[in-house]
Amino acid sequence: IAAVHHNPTGLRLRAALVKVVASSLIIGSGGSGGREGPTAQISATVISRLCGALRIPRPDARIAVAAAMASGIGAIFRAPLGGALLGAELLYRDDLEADAIMPGLISSIVAFAVYGSVYGFQPIFGTMSGLTFVHPAELLWFAVVGVAAGLLGRWYAQAFYAGGALLQRLPVPRAILPAIGGLCVGLLGLAVPAVLGTGYGWTQLQMTSGWMLSSPLWLVLVIPFAKIVATTLSIGSGGSGGVFGPGMVIGGATGAALWRIIHDMPGVSSSPAPYVIIGMIACFGAIAHAPLGVMLMVAEMTGNLSLLAPAMIAVAIATMIVGDNSIFHSQLRNRLEAARLYRGTPAP
Template identity: 60%
Template structure:
């Protein structure tokens, strides 16, 4: 039997004890204490993660493009402002290098953490909605290495995706280790997204707002904003201690003053064009990603094919290689932008879209936030080159910087469905706030254009909070918040230990007729859950333990929580979750059937209590007739006479609480509380004839 050495086991037990102790403190701490501590921890990891990935990326770029290819990409102002190598010393090596980077990246992701492919921000948003505990630590490490290789070898991608996944992964780790409530877990992961991106871009305020706005297309998670301010500020401070506090693109338009109203016309044009280019970006990326999945080649080879195509494209348009931030820096300056051929400036936005789609959409690892900013900057520079001959008399600024900055804000702010956050981030990245006023015209127009199509670059975003599973349940079933988990949970039929053999675990699960069970260590502390389907796929020897099969990210809920929190913790597709006490020990199991049973019992109890409130009131059950004026309408639209309360609506086997948004249908069984002298009138209204 495989065993764990005593020293290793002792360290694990101690760490779990520390985690359990911190978890108890967090569960009883006040709002300020909790988020000050958690926000500081997440911010420190975000800053250190950003520094670590930036250093790894610089090393990869130096090795692949620099030492092997003899080509050094331009750098933005905060990173020495190097103008880059004027041409390729050995041009034929460039496609080979980018292809090799894609091959290495694809192999690492495929072999060690397949979920790390593509752009990390989307995966982190998905974790916020589905299960804030689901981000594996292994995926974070793989994401860092694979992204550094992809981008460092010339692939077109952003460095914010890996940094967002690092800090979001730490938030996910906190959710698991401290047994955070589902709501706190979502906030922790959202904070990680915002603080990671804010740190790597040197934009703390934008990062904090991004934490609250990136998870929805048309909503704002207010509860994540204030904690996000703490984590993003700490992350930025840590980043600055190592890399300095100079804005990424320097103080690019610090002298700009909006004093010509005619410029609003040009900013409106930028908004229109940026909105259209943003839509093209999303369409191109997901089209190529879909095409890549249909290719009849091994999965790990797809990024290599994309890399080869990007390398060939770079022979004509070298600006597509890497992040592109250095080229945006050059576009901000009149002299360097005018030195570029006009056709290059005009084709750049579309070439960068194609390169990013080929690099990341085929399975390469990297972010799509950064390229979106670069694409928007290229849109602004192209428009400035076209209208520059009109001169300042027509409101065209002498410097292209205002056009480039507004293009960055409008293009990606619209397609990311986070206009306010991206506006603030770009303002911080360029060291200017004076352009925000007129820029709002461009950003507003671009956002409204994208909103009409319902498009987004982050497909894990939900429309708003009402679309989330937990929000839907709380609106329709508010009694969930009054029923304790301890009242509904049942004892587990099977409790496995991590040193149990695979064959023994399968026998135990089969005997109890259950698809899975919680697993605990030798000290009795919860480690995760084990699924029968996973065990049956193993071909290992019978004496192999189940330790490596344990899902540490499995959903859990505290025994002091209510059913609303339990539903929040239950990801889509899971039928049960484990209930834990303050010591991180298993106290029960809660399945969907248990939730429904406890809810119905509470509903029936409330009906009896309400019926006793007044001697002249009574409850009656009425089935809605097709001829009822309420059929096909919500209670908010039609309602009932004063003094009459609809307690519940039963539709087949489904029990609904009578919220104003519930639409009544013919055949619904409605329980109504009303004065005795009004019951006949209510019956005539609901079931006339």
């Protein structure tokens, strides 16, 4: 995001190559991080270097790098449409880069086709065609999901940066910090195994009523908070990984915990899956300031579009609660601020 706004041809290829190895070690060993951040950075770096070699003008290079970021996200999540919109939305807190949408659509579907030809085209969470929205009264409960997801998302963004700053002040060599973070995550994982790795497998378990009702209530309630702590320790300490995936898992766990509390109330679905899905959308759509892209992405990840109506309610409420807080500090406010930056004049 910073490269798109400040130096679209300045991403270093060496950093991308190291990112491959470092992210594999961190996430593969149980660190709490996502695959999408490194994938987006690697994709953007390749195109950034290509734009530099071909002397592509800066305005076109900006769009190319944004489209490359979209292609990496669309491929790794098997969600090309959501990835394309996300590449345009992630650049700003209150705007989107309209010129990047069409290139993002093309790059994302090509990346999805290449990735899917090797790993398959099935949605990450399988096809959940059985999930439907048929009771308008349940919108009240989904609004509550939006409140809870907004609060957890806001705390996630604040805790991640505050915790990272605190870790960076420890009087130890910087190369040792990720090891300290990893040790702490391992100890936390002994008590709450759900914090380890990407967490998508646990999110799938939380979509089933059998697992949710048979698990201790304290575990269901503590997972979203523990995942925030684990991600702060893993990535905030200097480890390599994305914050996107953990944000989705935190949102899903928030929706699951709320369902566990209210599942006996009138009008509540017998399955926790809708609450998990909408929690994912509301939480990360709000803190990334990318509600449209995340809504479509989660719909593609589950193979189900029927929950978009309640998701719109939840993500709107969550966005109001999150306010100007963002998990991506490199975002600019809008295209006007970007234009002023490009012309070299100070933004208001």
